[in-house]
Amino acid sequence: MNESLKNRHLALIVVDLQNDFLAPAGAYARGNTFSPEALKLAARVVPVAEVVKKNGGLVASSLFTLWPDTSGQPMISPHLLERRPFLRKGDFEPGSWGQANIDEIKPLVDVSVCKVAFSAFFNTQLDWVLRRAGIDTVAVCGILTNGGVASTVRDAHMRDYHTIVLSDGCATFADAAQQAALADMRTVADVMTCADFIASF
Numbered sequence: 001m002n003e004s005l006k007n008r009h010l011a012l013i014v015v016d017l018q019n020d021f022l023a024p025a026g027a028y029a030r031g032n033t034f035s036p037e038a039l040k041l042a043a044r045v046v047p048v049a050e051v052v053k054k055n056g057g058l059v060a061s062s063l064f065t066l067w068p069d070t071s072g073q074p075m076i077s078p079h080l081l082e083r084r085p086f087l088r089k090g091d092f093e094p095g096s097w098g099q100a101n102i103d104e105i106k107p108l109v110d111v112s113v114c115k116v117a118f119s120a121f122f123n124t125q126l127d128w129v130l131r132r133a134g135i136d137t138v139a140v141c142g143i144l145t146n147g148g149v150a151s152t153v154r155d156a157h158m159r160d161y162h163t164i165v166l167s168d169g170c171a172t173f174a175d176a177a178q179q180a181a182l183a184d185m186r187t188v189a190d191v192m193t194c195a196d197f198i199a200s201f
Contacts, residue, residue, distance in 0.1 A: 005200040008137040008162070010057040011130055012049055015120055015142030015149050015170075016064050017041060017105050020091055020098035022143075027098055031086030037171035037178075038143050042104035044194045045141050045169050049108040051198050058133050061101050061112045062120035062148065066092040077117075118151035127159055137162040139197060140189075141169030146181035153185050163189040166197055 020027040021038070028034050049059045066074035066087065073089055081087065092099045094114060101109055113124040120126050130138070138161045140153050149170045156163045165185050172178050182191055192200075 005137070005197070006055065009134045010052055010055070010137045010139065011133070011135045012052045012057065012059045013120055013126070013138050013140045013142075013152060013156075014045060014049070014059065014061040014101070014105055014109065015140065015152055016062055016144075017045070017102050017142050018063060018092070018098070019100055019102055021064070022102055023098075027087060027091040028084075031084060033084065033086070035143065035171050035173050041141070041143070041169060041171055042102060045166075046104055046108065048139070048141065048166065048169060048194050048197060049105065051201055052139070053108060053110075055201055058130070058135060059108050059110050060120075060126060060129065061105065061109045062115045062124070062126070062142075062152070063099050063101070063112050064092055064148070065094055065099055065114040065116060067116070068093060118148045119155045120148065120152040121155035121159070122151075130161070135161070137164065139164040139166055141166040141194075143171055145170040145172040146177050147172070150181050150185060153189050157188040164197065165189045165191045166194050167191050169194045 069075050111129055113126045115124050138156050140149055142149055153163055153165055167182055
């Protein structure tokens with residue numbers, strides 16, 4: 001995309017860069033389930049968030065959330081529990097340290113929405129917030145490229161947002177899955193590096 005982003009009403013959507021996914025004391029580290037590439041994202045995403053805010057844009061984040069039932073146990077979808085049996089009480093709990101954005105991105109986030117599935121749009125108020133803010137373009141980053149990012153990108157496209165994927169601002173568990181997801185998203189979005197995105201301003 002050669003077009004300048006300066007005149008667009010832009011939001012950066014940061015998908016699931018949360019302590020329980022990425023921090024050494026988080027749930028996924030405890031379960032020895034993490035993407036080494038995901039640990040590199042903060043350094044790339046922070047400058048993007050800064051330039052978005054400098055140009056009057058909005059930074060939104062999605063927070064994967066495990067809501068507690070009446071006994072305090074997390075309500076976990078069966079398919080997730082099968083793949084992540086280490087999840088336990090307190091993980092991704094609303095308002096907890098684990099559910100929160102990682103420290104690097106947290107001060108830059110204007111609004112966060114809680115989500116229970118892959119997409120940051122599914123059963124959240126994200127679309128309402130973006131429309132009230134006059135947003136017409138969204139750039140998406142975070143984890144996982146072939147999960148939350150891909151689902152959010154397709155939902156943004158279906159809602160007629162001009163959609164951008166930050167190719168090195170998202171990560172998954174294997175490079176083959178990363179490249180396949182990026183190739184698939186090119187059918188509905190512009191794909192560019194964080195550096196190229198910043199240069200577009």
